[in-house]
Amino acid sequence: MKYSKTLKELFAGITLNAEDLLFLETFQIKYLPDRVPQKEFSVLLRANPIIHRYLISKYPPIEIFINTILKENVPINNKNIIEEYCQELLWEIADLIAYNKYPEVYDAKVEFTWELNEIIPGKSLKGKIVIDAGAGTGKLAFRVAKYARTIYAVEPASSFRSFIRDKVKKNKVKNLYTIDGFLDSIPLPDNSADVLMTSNAIGWNLEDELIEIERVLKPGAIAIHLIRNSDPNTENPFHDILISPAWKYVCTKFQDTGRLKLKYSKTIKKGIK
Ligand SMILES: C[S@@+](CC[C@H](N)C(=O)[O-])C[C@H]1O[C@@H](n2cnc3c(N)ncnc32)[C@H](O)[C@@H]1O
Numbered sequence: 325m326k327y328s329k330t331l332k333e334l335f336a337g338i339t340l341n342a343e344d345l346l347f348l349e350t351f352q353i354k355y356l357p358d359r360v361p362q363k364e365f366s367v368l369l370r371a372n373p374i375i376h377r378y379l380i381s382k383y384p385p386i387e388i389f390i391n392t393i394l395k396e397n398v399p400i401n402n403k404n405i406i407e408e409y410c411q412e413l414l415w416e417i418a419d420l421i422a423y424n425k426y427p428e429v430y431d432a433k434v435e436f437t438w439e440l441n442e443i444i445p446g447k448s449l450k451g452k453i454v455i456d457a458g459a460g461t462g463k464l465a466f467r468v469a470k471y472a473r474t475i476y477a478v479e480p481a482s483s484f485r486s487f488i489r490d491k492v493k494k495n496k497v498k499n500l501y502t503i504d505g506f507l508d509s510i511p512l513p514d515n516s517a518d519v520l521m522t523s524n525a526i527g528w529n530l531e532d533e534l535i536e537i538e539r540v541l542k543p544g545a546i547a548i549h550l551i552r553n554s555d556p557n558t559e560n561p562f563h564d565i566l567i568s569p570a571w572k573y574v575c576t577k578f579q580d581t582g583r584l585k586l587k588y589s590k591t592i593k594k595g596i597k
Contacts, residue, residue, distance in 0.1 A: 457478045
């Protein structure tokens with residue numbers, strides 16, 4: 325298991341049930357083949373035919389993956405082992421479940437340790453249109469809202485968009501709007517924003533995301549990607565592509581409590597590679 329230990333510590337106290345998978349959104353189901361332990365997933369699917377049908381009806385291409393793992397993994401009959409495997413599977417993808425089921429827990433437990441002056445000087449945001457893409461609960465978006473003219477929080481998970489909208493209302497924030505979208509498909513016009521930021525959100529489909537970011541930003545605009553690793557020894561897997569001559573991002577490292585905090589930034593120069 326790759327993530328379950330960290331996620332059990334991070335989200336200690338929450339409960340996960342197989343039925344939580346019925347709240348997965350299409351884009352999250354698409355990520356499952358890269359995330360799930362296959363034996364445990366096959367056990368959960370056999371024990372829960374409704375979930376099997378739901379996943380395929382919501383995202384039909386996953387049927388090939390599901391059929392393959394069901395063929396490769398023999399059925400298990402012991403009730404205790406089935407329950408144990410289901411819990412292992414659920415904890416391995418607990419972040420996806422927490423997004424949908426416990427957005428307020430996600431917001432409280434996942435730290436955001438960036439100071440605004442590490443990201444961008446507040447005064448340089450005056451009058452600017454800013455995008456926070458893959459916004460989650462909007463930690464970055466809310467941080468810059470009092471400096472910028474308008475902030476668009478682009479986020480595919482509907483629970484997070486609702487969380488942001490509720491917080492906007494509660495705090496009477498007048499310039500922050502949520503948009504349903506993806507980093508490789510941002511529903512805003514060409515050359516429409518002055519700053520685009522991401523925080524631990526880039527890299528689902530990196531090359532297409534970088535192209536989309538350049539499309540939506542004005543010439544002279546700034547793109548910033550913040551990455552904070554939970555493992556202090558893990559470098560950003562996208563580092564080489566971001567700093568390559570094709571994309572020309574500059575990487576700055578910051579001190580954090582035992583973690584590696586990286587900022588990748590660049591000024592957009594249209595038509596010049
Ligand atoms: C690790 S969270 C980071 C959230 C937030 N930026 C923060 O720093 O707390 C990753 C976020 O990216 C969103 N996401 C997943 N796939 C995405 C995609 N293809 N494009 C944009 N955002 C995506 C998730 O729903 C989630 O909100």
